[in-house]
Amino acid sequence: MLTRRTLAASAAALGIAALSGCAKEPAPAVDYVLLNGQKVSSKQWAGKVMLVNFWATSCATCVKEMPQIAATHEKFKARGFDTLAVAMSYDPPAFVARFAESRQLPFGVAIDNTGAVAQAFGPVQMTPTTFLINKRGEIVKRYVGEPDFAAVHGLIEKLLAEG
Incomplete structure (x- = not known):
């Protein structure tokens, strides 16, 4: 028998979350x-x-999308x-530092030297994997692969407008 909790967990695992109506999963506490x-x-x-993006310097899609992530950050950071x-x-730390x-x-x-942050978020196993988290600390959307950044910007606008 499917329960609301089972459906919510299945939806979260698939990266499906509505802005309203569906219980949102709290983002994990990480250091x-x-x-x-x-x-x-x-x-x-x-x-x-x-926006929390899991990536690697060896991931071609990650490297390709990073300028769009930077542009998104610049657009909304204020x-x-x-x-x-x-x-x-x-990912070798020297490669990450050089890239950044x-x-x-x-x-x-x-x-994420120990993998603890990726584990807390899923576990995250594929890169890129990106999470959008609202002001209340709830995961609103999980993207596996490169997202449609126009859609991401629209969702960010809605989340920023929330109380």
């Missing part, structure tokens, strides 16, 4: 270290719309939007 050495907690996301790029545990520096990524970049 991570940015490339600059700053220790950060997901508790600091409260009141912001967050309105309570933030971005975190989480490099997968198998050479592309002048305008947002936080963390290396």
